[in-house]
Amino acid sequence: MKLIILRSNLKEGLSAVERAVSDNNNLPILRNVLIKTYNNKIKIAATNLELGITKFTSGKIIEEGGITVPFSTLYSIVNNTDSERINLETKNNTLIFKTDNYEAKIQGVTEEEFPIIPKIENEDYNMEIEAPIFKDGVFKVVSAAQISEIRPEISGVLIDFQMTLMKLVATDAFRLAYKTINTNQFKHNFNHGFKVIVPLKTISEVVRIFGDNQPIKIYMDNTQILFKNEELELISRIIDGDYPDYEQIIPKGIETEIILNKDYLVNALKLVSNFAGRTNDIKLKIDEGSKVVEIYSVSQSLGENKYLIPAKIKGEKVSEISFNWRYLMDGLKAVDSENLLFGINGSVKPANIKSPEDESYSYILMPIKSV
Amino acid sequence: MKLIILRSNLKEGLSAVERAVSDNNNLPILRNVLIKTYNNKIKIAATNLELGITKFTSGKIIEEGGITVPFSTLYSIVNNTDSERINLETKNNTLIFKTDNYEAKIQGVTEEEFPIIPKIENEDYNMEIEAPIFKDGVFKVVSAAQISEIRPEISGVLIDFQMTLMKLVATDAFRLAYKTINTNQFKHNFNHGFKVIVPLKTISEVVRIFGDNQPIKIYMDNTQILFKNEELELISRIIDGDYPDYEQIIPKGIETEIILNKDYLVNALKLVSNFAGRTNDIKLKIDEGSKVVEIYSVSQSLGENKYLIPAKIKGEKVSEISFNWRYLMDGLKAVDSENLLFGINGSVKPANIKSPEDESYSYILMPIKSV
Numbered sequence: 001m002k003l004i005i006l007r008s009n010l011k012e013g014l015s016a017v018e019r020a021v022s023d024n025n026n027l028p029i030l031r032n033v034l035i036k037t038y039n040n041k042i043k044i045a046a047t048n049l050e051l052g053i054t055k056f057t058s059g060k061i062i063e064e065g066g067i068t069v070p071f072s073t074l075y076s077i078v079n080n081t082d083s084e085r086i087n088l089e090t091k092n093n094t095l096i097f098k099t100d101n102y103e104a105k106i107q108g109v110t111e112e113e114f115p116i117i118p119k120i121e122n123e124d125y126n127m128e129i130e131a132p133i134f135k136d137g138v139f140k141v142v143s144a145a146q147i148s149e150i151r152p153e154i155s156g157v158l159i160d161f162q163m164t165l166m167k168l169v170a171t172d173a174f175r176l177a178y179k180t181i182n183t184n185q186f187k188h189n190f191n192h193g194f195k196v197i198v199p200l201k202t203i204s205e206v207v208r209i210f211g212d213n214q215p216i217k218i219y220m221d222n223t224q225i226l227f228k229n230e231e232l233e234l235i236s237r238i239i240d241g242d243y244p245d246y247e248q249i250i251p252k253g254i255e256t257e258i259i260l261n262k263d264y265l266v267n268a269l270k271l272v273s274n275f276a277g278r279t280n281d282i283k284l285k286i287d288e289g290s291k292v293v294e295i296y297s298v299s300q301s302l303g304e305n306k307y308l309i310p311a312k313i314k315g316e317k318v319s320e321i322s323f324n325w326r327y328l329m330d331g332l333k334a335v336d337s338e339n340l341l342f343g344i345n346g347s348v349k350p351a352n353i354k355s356p357e358d359e360s361y362s363y364i365l366m367p368i369k370s371v
Numbered sequence: 372m373k374l375i376i377l378r379s380n381l382k383e384g385l386s387a388v389e390r391a392v393s394d395n396n397n398l399p400i401l402r403n404v405l406i407k408t409y410n411n412k413i414k415i416a417a418t419n420l421e422l423g424i425t426k427f428t429s430g431k432i433i434e435e436g437g438i439t440v441p442f443s444t445l446y447s448i449v450n451n452t453d454s455e456r457i458n459l460e461t462k463n464n465t466l467i468f469k470t471d472n473y474e475a476k477i478q479g480v481t482e483e484e485f486p487i488i489p490k491i492e493n494e495d496y497n498m499e500i501e502a503p504i505f506k507d508g509v510f511k512v513v514s515a516a517q518i519s520e521i522r523p524e525i526s527g528v529l530i531d532f533q534m535t536l537m538k539l540v541a542t543d544a545f546r547l548a549y550k551t552i553n554t555n556q557f558k559h560n561f562n563h564g565f566k567v568i569v570p571l572k573t574i575s576e577v578v579r580i581f582g583d584n585q586p587i588k589i590y591m592d593n594t595q596i597l598f599k600n601e602e603l604e605l606i607s608r609i610i611d612g613d614y615p616d617y618e619q620i621i622p623k624g625i626e627t628e629i630i631l632n633k634d635y636l637v638n639a640l641k642l643v644s645n646f647a648g649r650t651n652d653i654k655l656k657i658d659e660g661s662k663v664v665e666i667y668s669v670s671q672s673l674g675e676n677k678y679l680i681p682a683k684i685k686g687e688k689v690s691e692i693s694f695n696w697r698y699l700m701d702g703l704k705a706v707d708s709e710n711l712l713f714g715i716n717g718s719v720k721p722a723n724i725k726s727p728e729d730e731s732y733s734y735i736l737m738p739i740k741s742v
Contacts, residue, residue: 070673073646073673077676080638080641082638101635101678101679102642102676102678104642104646104674105674105676106673106674107672107673271448271475274475275444301478302441302444303475304476305448305473307472308473
């Protein structure tokens with residue numbers, strides 16, 4: 001292999017595959033990155049056997065070939081070099097990295113020893129969606145998911161594809177977030193709906209590395225999901241298991257409806273949480289007559305505090321309801337509008353946060369049971 | 372106590388005293404900050420018994436008094452509040468913090484229980500120096516000092532005051548940095564010279580919290596040093612012990628003199644260090660005839676690399692000399708000029724880094740002995 005590549009292209013490529021590099025000591029080659037000429041492009045790839053990422057970039061190819069070298073060494077050199085053009089050349093099992101005044105000989109391993117990144121067998125069926133729409137949907141729900149060894153099926157984001165619409169869902173059993181993407185926002189050629197659970201790490205990588213300018217194509221088989229555009233391929237195992245019946249959890253009615261300013265509530269949580277205990281427990285008092293929501297917390301050792309927010313309140317009085325303020329904050333952040341609609345169903349049943357103007361996103365949160 | 376204070380003033384005051392707050396569990400009051408009216412000013416103070424910092428700020432004082440409250444609670448509230456004006460009021464042992472829509476009652480401890488921050492007994496003798504000059508001098512040397520339990524006398528910066536000049540010196544036995552401040556850059560009314568070792572944490576705080584607009588006044592007695600301006604007082608114990616005879620360590624001659632671009636050397640170190648081992652060992656090869664300095668490192672497992680820098684070289688050839696690249700970098704950073712003068716005395720004796728234009732700063736570095 002012999003080629004010339006712009007520093008910015010090499011850096012972008014390494015950055016794209018970074019999280020697929022493993023630190024597995026039993027299989028040291030997984031700490032390597034593959035650099036290889038392919039169809040007149042330069043292919044940069046890494047895999048940890050669960051997640052594989054490939055980036056295709058351009059450069060001047062003088063001689064075909066490939067090699068694998070330790071990712072961290074190469075990435076650190078690329079980050080620190082100040083030359084725009086980089087010469088890469090293999091000699092035996094060494095990658096020679098050369099600029100005007102610098103030369104590194106990096107010990108590598110032949111590309112033949114690098115694990116083959118799997119492929120989707122049947123690429124006939126796929127869907128295509130504008131990247132900003134998909135990424136925004138993931139962003140809105142992903143904070144509600146959590147890695148769980150006991151319940152692997154919730155350690156990811158559910159794509160619930162129903163032909164004419166698609167729902168992105170995440171939950172950790174204390175809260176649940178969903179975002180609906182309508183049929184006019186994507187194309188597909190599937191002939192039936194499906195549910196697929198995408199691991200948290202995988203979906204986070206999709207959001208991180210896919211640019212906004214090209215649509216994302218999504219392919220699937222029984223064990224894997226592939227996200228790709230013209231430059232990038234990200235393939236991952238999917239999570240095997242039954243996702244909780246989330247529709248059942250969504251509250252049907254609302255006993256107390258509050259409309260209040262989102263930024264005020266964010267400020268209130270930041271302040272009032274100073275006296276919250278280890279359970280992150282803050283309380284709300286809601287009374288239609290008062291026209292304010294009182295947010296407060298009390299600490300045996302530190303003291304107490306309260307914050308008042310003007311609000312439109314309709315329905316039952318709630319004299320005390322407790323929430324984990326961090327969970328509440330996660331839900332708020334995903335609401336795009338200035339005001340939000342906070343629906344409460346007594347101090348035991350799940351509450352519901354959404355935009356008053358947009359039904360497509362909803363964040364369901366369980367209150368903390370009072371001691 | 373009852374007063375109104377601007378959020379920015381309270382925040383600045385708390386930020387100034389922050390590092391003097393202790394996390395001592397045996398003496399919980401040291402985790403508190405003192406807020407107290409004093410001479411029509413608001414005094415904010417903290418101490419860990421080794422270091423005491425007091426900030427005087429302004430506000431509208433309605434009723435005199437004082438209290439101590441947990442620093443971290445108050446600081447967090449101040450950082451998160453978005454109101455410009457804050458009402459502070461004491462009631463029993465509670466500090467009431469009030470803005471338009473927020474109220475906190477912070478449990479405190481009476482100011483009488485707060486330790487008295489010591490004073491300098493004899494304030495007759497002092498020196499006065501422009502803050503930027505003093506801070507720049509400290510900045511240039513401080514990276515060479517290191518906390519050492521075995522040799523407490525080097526765990527600080529030496530102020531070597533010689534009536535007509537002052538030297539700031541720091542060393543950790545592997546390297547030594549000094550900066551000379553001349554008589555026209557400070558005023559004093561001492562009648563004899565002295566040497567005082569200021570703890571690393573103290574001197575770092577002086578650099579952090581003293582602004583550039585007012586001169587710094589420095590007072591001393593046998594056990595303490597006081598830095599002050601019109602708003603700030605920082606008092607600290609000094610380190611008891613004999614500072615090493617640093618003048619002896621400074622090389623008298625130079626066997627090989629190199630003049631080279633500082634930024635190139637910084638780049639070279641960043642790159643070449645990728646193959647340096649745990650000892651941070653990089654090597655230099657210097658030959659008058661070649662007109663370049665070669666900086667290189669070799670790793671058994673990763674490979675090897677080298678960087679060439681054009682240089683003016685005069686004197687003995689050095690076929691191999693090793694340095695800890697992190698130490699070398701610390702010295703470089705303090706050189707203000709575009710080029711630097713790197714004086715080498717064979718591969719065993721200390722080398723010397725300075726600006727070719729400025730004799731006042733010098734960084735002496737021991738080579739690593741080759742195995």
